[in-house]
Amino acid sequence: MFLSQRQFNSLSKIRLPIPQLIVLGFFFLIASCSTQGPSRTADIYPDKPKRYGEQRDHKFDYRKDRLRAKEKEVEPLDIEPPLKSIADLKGFADDMDPASLGRVIDNQLAVMFKQDPASPVRLGDFTLTRGRLVETLEAFQKLLQKNLPQEEFNKKVSEKFLLYRVGKGKNKKVLFTGYYRPVITASPTPSPRYRFPIYQMPDEDSKSVKRQGGIRLVGSNSGIKQIRQSTENWRNLTREEIDSKGALSHQGLEVAWLENELERYFLHIQGSGVLEFPDGTRQGVRYQGSNNYSYNSIGKKMIRDGVITTSQGSMQEIKKYFANNPQDTSKYLSQNKRYIFFSLSDKGAIGSGGGELVGGRSIATDKSIYPAGGLVFVKVRQPVLDANNKIKYWKPISRFVIDQDTGSAIRGKARADLYFGTGKKAGAKAGHYHEKGEVYYLIKKS
Numbered sequence: 108m109f110l111s112q113r114q115f116n117s118l119s120k121i122r123l124p125i126p127q128l129i130v131l132g133f134f135f136l137i138a139s140c141s142t143q144g145p146s147r148t149a150d151i152y153p154d155k156p157k158r159y160g161e162q163r164d165h166k167f168d169y170r171k172d173r174l175r176a177k178e179k180e181v182e183p184l185d186i187e188p189p190l191k192s193i194a195d196l197k198g199f200a201d202d203m204d205p206a207s208l209g210r211v212i213d214n215q216l217a218v219m220f221k222q223d224p225a226s227p228v229r230l231g232d233f234t235l236t237r238g239r240l241v242e243t244l245e246a247f248q249k250l251l252q253k254n255l256p257q258e259e260f261n262k263k264v265s266e267k268f269l270l271y272r273v274g275k276g277k278n279k280k281v282l283f284t285g286y287y288r289p290v291i292t293a294s295p296t297p298s299p300r301y302r303f304p305i306y307q308m309p310d311e312d313s314k315s316v317k318r319q320g321g322i323r324l325v326g327s328n329s330g331i332k333q334i335r336q337s338t339e340n341w342r343n344l345t346r347e348e349i350d351s352k353g354a355l356s357h358q359g360l361e362v363a364w365l366e367n368e369l370e371r372y373f374l375h376i377q378g379s380g381v382l383e384f385p386d387g388t389r390q391g392v393r394y395q396g397s398n399n400y401s402y403n404s405i406g407k408k409m410i411r412d413g414v415i416t417t418s419q420g421s422m423q424e425i426k427k428y429f430a431n432n433p434q435d436t437s438k439y440l441s442q443n444k445r446y447i448f449f450s451l452s453d454k455g456a457i458g459s460g461g462g463e464l465v466g467g468r469s470i471a472t473d474k475s476i477y478p479a480g481g482l483v484f485v486k487v488r489q490p491v492l493d494a495n496n497k498i499k500y501w502k503p504i505s506r507f508v509i510d511q512d513t514g515s516a517i518r519g520k521a522r523a524d525l526y527f528g529t530g531k532k533a534g535a536k537a538g539h540y541h542e543k544g545e546v547y548y549l550i551k552k553s
Contacts, residue, residue, distance in 0.1 A: 196270055196547060199261050199484060201506045203467055205251060211465040211509045212248050216241065218461035219480050228478035230548055231273050231520065240480040243268070243551040244509075247482055268549040270484075273477070275521030283487055285525050285540030286377050286471070286514070287533035288456045290389075291370050293363045293382035301364035303371045306355055308396045308448040309341050342399045347441040362392060362449050369429055372440050373422060375447040378514070379456040381529060393452040400444035402515035408442050422538035445515060456526070458512030466528020471512035476520055477548070481510035487525075487544025489536070496535035501542075510548075 224238030274281045294301035348354045378394040406420045456464040460479025486505045490498040527533035
């Protein structure tokens with residue numbers, strides 16, 4: 108704010124008390140400071156020099172690559188893996204008959220021929236195509252058909268296939284457990300003897316199951332209850348809710364009824380079985396699906412509780428404990444909330460990879476790490492049984508198997524489940540099986 112000479116002279120003629128003059132001067136000082144002058148912010152905060160011809164941009168697009176994690180590109184296994192991953196194994200002796208090996212390869216190829224050969228699958232630290240697995244099985248099958256002497260066969264396998272050892276730890280070991288297909292007495296209708304149903308899955312259209320619950324009327328002191336129906340997604344039902352509280356009963360979902368609660372539980376663990384009806388007929392059942400819960404080992408829980416020892420953790424010993432302590436059966440079975448549903452099947456046991464399993468020739472692994480349809484060579488121990496299905500001793504074995512299946516308890520690089528077949532003898536072997544061994548995947552060289 109500026110005054111002309113005339114304005115200044117006129118003001119000077121006015122006689123004001125000193126305090127008023129001071130206030131008036133202070134007012135002029137403030138007015139002159141508040142008048143906007145040339146901006147200096149451009150000098151204080153100049154634009155940063157542009158690099159590499161960049162345009163000034165305040166959208167922060169240049170940061171998106173820093174904020175987003177870069178996806179790791181995985182090369183298909185079209186070249187040989189590093190030498191450290193190739194196993195030094197010269198002999199490929201197989202303790203089983205060639206016919207069973209040919210059969211399990213045929214079973215898996217029949218499924219894989221219908222799948223996209225370009226789809227990627229994981230093999231440990233590598234990614235390869237499903238077509239590469241098919242090529243491997245076909246090449247190995249042709250080699251088997253030549254019926255070569257063992258020494259020449261060993262040489263051809265080493266020449267034509269990469270060997271990729273998997274496992275964990277310094278010695279690259281894999282922990283094997285066993286599974287089988289039990290034969291269980293059952294009935295197509297319920298009776299006082301057959302009281303324990305196995306279920307098929309509700310239709311996917313049935314998003315929920317009906318349950319009843321009581322609610323107290325608002326403002327009532329008489330305790331009168333009104334029944335209301337609530338709904339719950341059937342996949343969220345636990346083992347206890349289904350088996351003990353009947354959450355799925357009387358909905359037409361029963362496949363058959365068993366006479367033993369424990370046999371029903373272990374049928375869930377194995378995932379498939381054979382039902383033997385009172386008239387002597389047999390009917391296969393296979394895994395159809397499950398609820399939303401993860402597997403929880405009741406054996407580990409029983410060991411922690413001190414009711415059995417670690418050496419008593421086999422299926423046979425667990426059954427023996429419950430036979431002597433039936434009051435604990437429901438208490439422990441309900442600890443495993445995972446529930447399995449079944450469908451009728453006239454085929455044998457079918458793996459998660461779609462192919463029919465063959466006893467002694469099929470294994471289950473973690474399918475987030477190892478591929479269905481993988482050709483595998485294993486070296487491990489196996490029990491030898493007497494006439495009463497008791498273990499006489501353990502012997503070392505080596506054989507070719509096909510990776511065809513998975514299991515809720517089979518997780519990680521160092522776990523595998525060996526399928527022993529159908530019946531009591533297979534169950535006697537599988538129930539005690541807990542062995543560490545060597546596992547080698549074979550891939551046809553490019």
